[in-house]
Amino acid sequence: MTPAVNAVKKAKVAYQLHQYSHDPASSSYGLEAAEALQQDPARVFKTLLAADDSGTLYVAVVPVTGQLDLKALAKAVKAKRLAMADPKVAEKATGYVVGGISPLGQKKRLPLLLDASAQAHATIFVSAGRRGLEIELAPDQLLSLTQGRYAAIRGG
Template identity: 75%
Template sequence: MTPAVNAAKRAKIAHTLHSYRHDPAAESYGEEAAQALGLDATRVFKTLLVSDEAGRLAVAVVPVSTKLDLKALAKAWGVKKLAMAQPVAAEKATGYVVGGISPLGQKKRLPLFLDAGAEGLSTIFVSAGRRGLEIELAPKDLLALTQGRFATIAREG
């Protein structure tokens, strides 16, 4: 099992694993997961890493049907400016490969922001730590496990 799945099991939170055959040619890992599992893209969330001007990293979790609003996330985090983290930095900090980065079980505890749109959902789907594996869990459980918080950080895109 992945560190993400192990974290959910250790915490004894309700979760369900969903696997699918990953296509290496897929352009969007999150959209691929939604299509392969027959899910509404508003319930499948992607895990993105950002970097502030000092090089500190944070995690943003937004629906795959949206784009991350860097200005809104900067405001929520209390920093001036953000950029997407370099893939090498994201992989090093999380212990996962791009396309399989889970918000759970990361090597380093980073500030985590879950889009506020998840607040009204009973469960959401996020990467379980490898391409082709999603974990379904309650948004409140994701926040409890990551010490994260809700913030309005997604925009239509």
């Protein structure tokens, strides 16, 4: 199993694993997951990493239906300016490959913000640590496991 799955098992929280056949030609991993699992894309979240000028990384978890609002994230973490992290940096910091980065079980605990829209759902879907594998769990459980917090960070 992946570190993400091991993290939820160890914490003994309620979760469900969902597997699907990942299409390497897919241009959007998150929308592919929503479609394959026949779920409302507003309940399927992607994990993105942003960095400030000093290289400090932040994890942002937003619905696959929207984009990350970097200005809103910067304001929420009290950073002057943020940019998307280089994919290689994101992979090295989390231990996961792009398209399979999970907010759970990362190599190093990074500050995590979950978009406030997650509060509208009893459960949400996030990557379980590899393409084609999703974990469904309550958003509050995700925050508890990652020591994260809610913030309005979703852009249009």
